Amino acid sequence: MINEVKWESIWVTVLGLYPHKILVKWELEPTKLDLSQYSFAIYRSNNQETEFKNINTFIPSTANGEYLDYEPLLHNEYREYFYKMIATNTVTGNIIESDVITWEFQPDYKMLEMIRLLDDHLEWRIGSPCVLYYERTVSDSGHCPHCWDIVTNRQKTSSCSFCSGTGILGGYDGPQPVWIEFIAPNTKDVAHAAWGESQPGQSDILLSNYPVIKPRDVLIEIDTGSLWRITRVSTIAPQRTIIQQMARIDRMNKSDIENKMLTVPTDIKDVMVAQMEKRIEWREF
Numbered sequence: 001m002i003n004e005v006k007w008e009s010i011w012v013t014v015l016g017l018y019p020h021k022i023l024v025k026w027e028l029e030p031t032k033l034d035l036s037q038y039s040f041a042i043y044r045s046n047n048q049e050t051e052f053k054n055i056n057t058f059i060p061s062t063a064n065g066e067y068l069d070y071e072p073l074l075h076n077e078y079r080e081y082f083y084k085m086i087a088t089n090t091v092t093g094n095i096i097e098s099d100v101i102t103w104e105f106q107p108d109y110k111m112l113e114m115i116r117l118l119d120d121h122l123e124w125r126i127g128s129p130c131v132l133y134y135e136r137t138v139s140d141s142g143h144c145p146h147c148w149d150i151v152t153n154r155q156k157t158s159s160c161s162f163c164s165g166t167g168i169l170g171g172y173d174g175p176q177p178v179w180i181e182f183i184a185p186n187t188k189d190v191a192h193a194a195w196g197e198s199q200p201g202q203s204d205i206l207l208s209n210y211p212v213i214k215p216r217d218v219l220i221e222i223d224t225g226s227l228w229r230i231t232r233v234s235t236i237a238p239q240r241t242i243i244q245q246m247a248r249i250d251r252m253n254k255s256d257i258e259n260k261m262l263t264v265p266t267d268i269k270d271v272m273v274a275q276m277e278k279r280i281e282w283r284e285f
């Protein structure tokens with residue numbers, strides 16, 4: 001018997017990342033289904049319920065993912081966008097359709113200018129070059145068979161090299177380059193008051209609207225090679241448009257398995273280091 005993907009257990013969310021893109025995120029509840037027998041398709045329309053156009057088709061390899069839609073925001077006029085996802089079981093031919101998720105786009109030039117200024121500030125002035133690894137939260141293949149104890153329902157060891165210590169098959173996705181501002185601990189006006197002072201070994205950071213971070217993701221500082229675990233996230237997102245993200249991060253131990261498993265690829269490092277050098281040249285003018 002083949003169980004089908006059920007859309008009530010799939011969450012599709014849409015976020016504006018203007019000026020560059022709309023982010024369509026989807027997540028499945030943990031399932032034992034063989035996702036490789038499905039074809040997923042993302043559709044977009046700006047005409048309510050009709051004229052949906054296929055903008056991306058893929059075979060899901062994990063139970064969550066995201067798609068960046070660059071096309072719609074090339075126009076400046078007021079628009080409303082509708083997205084939906086369709087899963088086709090390629091074995092049974094069954095088709096499952098998601099709800100239509102809407103995102104209203106109304107250009108707010110003050111907001112766009114804030115995003116642009118923050119990007120500039122981070123990329124060309126003070127941001128530290130980092131890469132982000134996303135921890136998988138759910139997985140179609142479930143827990144890691146090498147370290148997950150099905151009797152106690154917990155990890156037998158946190159140093160499993162098959163899942164990078166996450167207990168989830170596949171471990172981390174990424175890396176994604178990102179420019180981060182480390183906020184000085186005494187900068188009270190910027191620090192997130194509700195979180196209190198950061199403790200030794202912790203830091204507060206500021207980043208732009210992409211990549212979208214979540215607790216337990218891992219950051220690697222390119223300069224020092226230090227690994228940081230994201231523990232809290234606060235997002236400024238008026239009208240479902242993310243402007244900026246703040247996070248509290250904990251310095252990870254040298255002995256953590258992630259230090260062995262997660263690395264900075266040379267090509268990403270080269271590009272970011274070259275940008276740092278350009279930045280210094282410009283400053284000398």
Ligand SMILES: [Zn+2]
Binds near residue numbers: 145146161164168
């Ligand atoms: Zn494992």
